[in-house]
Amino acid sequence: MSKGRDVPALVAGARAGDARSVARLISMVEDGDPRLREVAAALAPSAGTAQIVGLTGSPGVGKSTTTNELVRALRVAGHRVGVLAVDPSSPFTGGAILGDRIRMQEHTTDPGVYIRSMSSRGQLGGLAAATPQAVRVLEGAGCDIVLIETVGVGQAEVEIASLADTTLVLLAPGMGDAIQAVKAGILEIADVFVVNKADRPGADATYRDIQGMLGLGERGPGDWRPQVVRATAVKNEGIDDVLAAIAKHRAWLDESGRLRAAHEHRAAVEVEAIALGTLRARMGNLRDGTGLSALAARVADGTTDPYSAAEALLAELGL
Amino acid sequence: MSKGRDVPALVAGARAGDARSVARLISMVEDGDPRLREVAAALAPSAGTAQIVGLTGSPGVGKSTTTNELVRALRVAGHRVGVLAVDPSSPFTGGAILGDRIRMQEHTTDPGVYIRSMSSRGQLGGLAAATPQAVRVLEGAGCDIVLIETVGVGQAEVEIASLADTTLVLLAPGMGDAIQAVKAGILEIADVFVVNKADRPGADATYRDIQGMLGLGERGPGDWRPQVVRATAVKNEGIDDVLAAIAKHRAWLDESGRLRAAHEHRAAVEVEAIALGTLRARMGNLRDGTGLSALAARVADGTTDPYSAAEALLAELGL
Numbered sequence: 050m051s052k053g054r055d056v057p058a059l060v061a062g063a064r065a066g067d068a069r070s071v072a073r074l075i076s077m078v079e080d081g082d083p084r085l086r087e088v089a090a091a092l093a094p095s096a097g098t099a100q101i102v103g104l105t106g107s108p109g110v111g112k113s114t115t116t117n118e119l120v121r122a123l124r125v126a127g128h129r130v131g132v133l134a135v136d137p138s139s140p141f142t143g144g145a146i147l148g149d150r151i152r153m154q155e156h157t158t159d160p161g162v163y164i165r166s167m168s169s170r171g172q173l174g175g176l177a178a179a180t181p182q183a184v185r186v187l188e189g190a191g192c193d194i195v196l197i198e199t200v201g202v203g204q205a206e207v208e209i210a211s212l213a214d215t216t217l218v219l220l221a222p223g224m225g226d227a228i229q230a231v232k233a234g235i236l237e238i239a240d241v242f243v244v245n246k247a248d249r250p251g252a253d254a255t256y257r258d259i260q261g262m263l264g265l266g267e268r269g270p271g272d273w274r275p276q277v278v279r280a281t282a283v284k285n286e287g288i289d290d291v292l293a294a295i296a297k298h299r300a301w302l303d304e305s306g307r308l309r310a311a312h313e314h315r316a317a318v319e320v321e322a323i324a325l326g327t328l329r330a331r332m333g334n335l336r337d338g339t340g341l342s343a344l345a346a347r348v349a350d351g352t353t354d355p356y357s358a359a360e361a362l363l364a365e366l367g368l
Numbered sequence: 369m370s371k372g373r374d375v376p377a378l379v380a381g382a383r384a385g386d387a388r389s390v391a392r393l394i395s396m397v398e399d400g401d402p403r404l405r406e407v408a409a410a411l412a413p414s415a416g417t418a419q420i421v422g423l424t425g426s427p428g429v430g431k432s433t434t435t436n437e438l439v440r441a442l443r444v445a446g447h448r449v450g451v452l453a454v455d456p457s458s459p460f461t462g463g464a465i466l467g468d469r470i471r472m473q474e475h476t477t478d479p480g481v482y483i484r485s486m487s488s489r490g491q492l493g494g495l496a497a498a499t500p501q502a503v504r505v506l507e508g509a510g511c512d513i514v515l516i517e518t519v520g521v522g523q524a525e526v527e528i529a530s531l532a533d534t535t536l537v538l539l540a541p542g543m544g545d546a547i548q549a550v551k552a553g554i555l556e557i558a559d560v561f562v563v564n565k566a567d568r569p570g571a572d573a574t575y576r577d578i579q580g581m582l583g584l585g586e587r588g589p590g591d592w593r594p595q596v597v598r599a600t601a602v603k604n605e606g607i608d609d610v611l612a613a614i615a616k617h618r619a620w621l622d623e624s625g626r627l628r629a630a631h632e633h634r635a636a637v638e639v640e641a642i643a644l645g646t647l648r649a650r651m652g653n654l655r656d657g658t659g660l661s662a663l664a665a666r667v668a669d670g671t672t673d674p675y676s677a678a679e680a681l682l683a684e685l686g687l
Contacts, residue, residue, distance in 0.1 A: 325651070341639065349415065368647065
């Protein structure tokens with residue numbers, strides 16, 4: 050609900066840096082508000098004005114602390130910063146966990162920072178569609194850097210990483226060895242590795258493992274070589290090195306012409322997610338009717354197979 | 369490729385317990401082979417004959433070791449066992465990591481166990497569609513229990529957990545505190561918590577934290593109360609307790625009538641995933657044409673918004 054304020058007023062408010070307008074627009078994104086297309090149309094011209102930095106890693110590696118310190122340093126450097134903390138793994142609770150956001154409250158009185166925990170309560174296409182919409186709101190509000198922090202490393206994180214211009218993967222010593230990192234598929238998505246908790250035993254081994262695995266990867270002469278940076282975010286150590294790596298990647302994106310390609314890829318993912326979400330909603334509506342549940346019952350008792358049932362479902366939708 | 373053998377012969381082979389036939393059928397599932405609908409039709413009558421046990425947890429908690437010990441104990445108890453190790457987080461490599469499967473080789477000469485690492489190379493609908501198809505193959509081969517092991521805890525794991533009759537979540541001391549567990553959304557999906565590495569410091573605290581959080585949840589009188597079990601899989605300790613918890617949950621599913629509901633839910637997810645995959649494939653084919661990429665370029669340069677582009681995309685598909 051926009052509580053009486055219409056979309057043009059909210060968008061104008063966001064443009065002027067009004068935090069409440071930004072918050073309301075992101076709520077509309079989360080809720081899948083029908084006026085979203087109007088919002089998106091109004092925000093289209095500011096598309097691509099921020100560097101989108103994804104930040105991911107297993108629970109416990111220190112993502113929130115690192116994000117907090119990055120925000121502090123980016124503010125000192127004069128950036129306007131947006132933070133989206135995305136929790137793709139909890140479709141049940143209808144809301145992201147806010148507990149560890151509390152320590153970010155030091156930034157909540159700073160008008161140059163927007164912080165938001167996101168869930169995908171009603172958005173068609175889930176977080177894959179909702180996250181870029183929220184980024185659009187933050188770009189509209191003048192943020193030149195947007196941090197997207199995700200919980201864990203899974204397919205949803207990989208999808209969200211594919212929306213980022215620059216992806217940071219956090220590791221910590223003792224959180225599992227290099228094989229586990231490969232298992233989680235993170236080698237392929239990382240532009241920058243941050244070995245956090247670098248003051249702990251095993252940090253050097255983790256650093257070496259990652260460097261070793263990067264040495265095995267095949268890269269062409271113009272390709273980006275992922276950076277590996279040591280940090281101890283809780284002591285505010287190494288944060289400048291992380292920022293330098295982010296800036297270096299941004300410079301490479303500009304010089305190599307990959308930034309435009311990244312933006313087009315992100316737009317394609319976004320458009321496809323919205324389109325699939327629309328189709329999924331049409332099917333979902335059938336769940337309460339006789340269509341899908343009747344077909345599912347027949348699959349469950351073995352009188353039909355799932356492919357035939359899917360065909361029947363699509364036929365029922367006229368697809 | 370079935371190398372000259374036709375589908376009826378492969379299905380008959382799988383029914384007779386021929387491991388090569390099982391392996392070929394699962395390869396067909398992974399590859400999205402067009403003959404899958406024929407396979408699915410042949411396997412439909414054996415639907416729902418196995419208890420599907422999902423097993424998930426962060427990298428490093430000891431999932432592979434626990435799976436291995438569970439298989440050993442289930443074999444001793446006379447079960448025919450299927451194991452699917454699913455890696456949803458690595459869409460890039462085109463294959464699940466096999467490294468830690470090596471230690472399972474002790475079971476590879478046992479004709480009562482089928483072990484398979486799965487990826488979703490070409491399957492419409494990804495692993496959400498492929499995994500239940502592979503389960504169907506294993507049910508057809510006479511497995512009465514199928515373990516699905518996933519890497520990490522993310523949305524894909526939650527989706528796969530929704531396919532399981534019984535979901536085990538592994539935790540280990542020192543892998544992050546209770547808040548992290550809540551963040552990862554695992555409280556909602558677990559039927560059984562296994563506190564693995566129970567011989568390590570902090571295991572009691574992890575056990576108490578989980579018990580405490582379970583106490584906060586709301587449950588009706590007929591609802592299942594998740595079990596919490598301690599184990600040290602690497603020493604083969606506590607495995608019988610894990611099996612007892614799995615059996616107890618199975619008994620509850622039977623008595624409460626939830627098993628049929630779980631099977632229908634699984635079928636609905638499966639049918640929907642196949643149907644969405646079909647639609648996604650139709651869109652994906654546009655990626656190489658002018659449709660999606662031309663629209664994405666316009667979104668990237670801000671001359672249109674993603675909702676209008678999605679509408680145009682669907683119109684182009686006649687949807």
